[in-house]
Each structure stands twice: as C-alpha cells, then as structure tokens.
C-alpha cells in the first residue's frame with residue numbers, strides 16, 4: 702500500500718490553544734479513511750489542514766509524493782485533491798447543473814478574453830465542462846434534478862450536489878467534511894453506498910464524520926483525535942475495542958455515538 706497523502710508532525714495553534722498537536726497521519730491509496738473524535742477534538746481543524754484550507758503552524762504534508770505544505774486549497778484540484786464543505790453554498794437560482802459546471806470551470810484554462818470573444822477554445826471548454834458536470838450528477842444520482850434551481854432541491858440532494866462538485870474535476874483523493882450531517886438514517890445509508898461506489902471507482906476517500914455507525918461500516922482505517930492529539934488508528938474493529946478511544950468517548954457527550 703502506498704500513501705496518497707501523508708502528514709508529519711502536523712500542528713495548528715490558535716493563539717495559545719493547540720487545536721492539532723504533532724499528528725502523523727497517512728491516507729492509503731484506494732481506501733476509505735475516517736477521522737473521528739469527541740466534540741472539540743480537532744477534527745475540523747485537522748481536515749482544514751490536510752486540505753490546505755488552513756496553513757499549519759508546523760509539520761509537513763505530502764500529496765502524491767510532492768511536498769504541498771505551503772500550497773493552498775485552490776492549488777490542489779489540478780494536483781488531484783478535492784474537498785467538500787459541510788455547508789455547500791450553491792447558487793440558489795442557478796440550476797444544479799450550472800453550479801457543478803462552475804465547479805469544473807475553476808479548473809479550466811480559458812481566460813477572460815476567451816470568454817469575451819467566445820473563442821473556439823472557450824466553446825470547447827464549456828461543452829466539456831457540461832459533459833463532465835452531467836456525468837458527475839449522474840454518478841451521484843442527481844441527473845433528474847440537473848435542471849432544477851439548486852435552491853429548490855432537498856437537503857439530502859444538496860449533500861449529493863456537494864459531492865458532485867468534488868468529483869467533477871476527476872480527483873484522485875476526495876476529502877469529505879461531515880458528508881452525513883443533517884440527514885436522516887435512511888439517507889445516511891444511501892450516502893454511505895454512494896461513498897463506497899466512489900471508492901470502488903478508484904477515488905481515494907477521506908472523511909470526518911460524527912455518525913459512528915456510518916464511519917464504522919464504511920471506513921477501512923480510522924484515526925481518532927482527542928484534545929488535538931492522535932490517540933489511536935486502525936481498522937474499525939481495532940478502534941471499537943481500543944481502551945483510549947472508549948475512555949475518550951465516555952468522557953465526552955453522547956452524541957458522538959449517534
């Protein structure tokens with residue numbers, strides 16, 4: 702197994718508070734990796750670090766063999782990394798398809814001049830973006846609402862649209878920020894199946910998620926954070942029976958077990 706993403710000694714301090722402290726972490730290529738931990742454990746901060754949304758205080762991040770520590774989130778899609786946001790702000794009046802096209806067009810090369818003169822290159826890129834966006838929507842099961850205004854689709858469909866936005870550029874690694882937040886158990890199961898299909902299609906997945914049942918059923922490997930430190934990593938079975946993990950969760954509030 703090779704690591705597609707590797708973090709070494711990753712640390713983020715907010716003033717005096719060390720939200721993430723000296724964490725080593727690897728995402729193996731091809732699987733589904735989960736990051737869990739009680740409330741305030743540092744999951745979101747860690748996720749924002751590995752997706753280059755936050756700059757680390759210290760430590761290094763390597764993606765596909767390249768040191769990307771000093772790069773930013775927007776540098777990553779061309780390198781094959783995409784991330785979703787917990788609340789995806791879709792343009793409510795634009796169609797679902799148009800939203801995903803915009804996501805893809807961030808990657809393309811036609812400049813303002815091409816757009817103004819509607820150059821052949823611009824027209825080719827629009828056609829390609831449209832085809833790719835439609836493919837991504839089809840994959841996540843939203844083809845039938847592609848032309849509906851994004852503001853009119855359900856919360857669960859918005860979650861899928863966020864994933865389509867992540868997939869449209871053809872990433873090698875997709876980072877999912879609490880993909881199942883705010884949806885019901887049945888929808889959560891469906892979303893789990895979608896995430897599995899993404900992995901089966903060859904896209905490595907790494908996610909943070911509060912819903913324990915989903916994480917345990919879906920992930921090949923899990924890392925557990927507590928007070929900003931890594932306290933365990935391993936398979937779901939190893940994590941379930943790990944003393945440090947059990948103690949950490951017992952000491953926190955119960956919603957983490959939902």
Ligand SMILES: Nc1ncnc2c1ncn2[C@@H]1O[C@H](COP(=O)(O)OP(=O)(O)OP(=O)(O)O)[C@@H](O)[C@H]1O
Nearest residue numbers: 715718719720738739740741742743744745746747
């Ligand atoms: N921008 C920030 N400025 C200051 N402190 C922050 C900031 N972001 C997070 N923190 C603090 O860092 C710690 C870790 O927060 P973080 O949101 O990463 O945890 P989490 O595991 O994602 O929590 P939750 O499960 O509640 O979403 C917390 O003590 C939080 O208050």
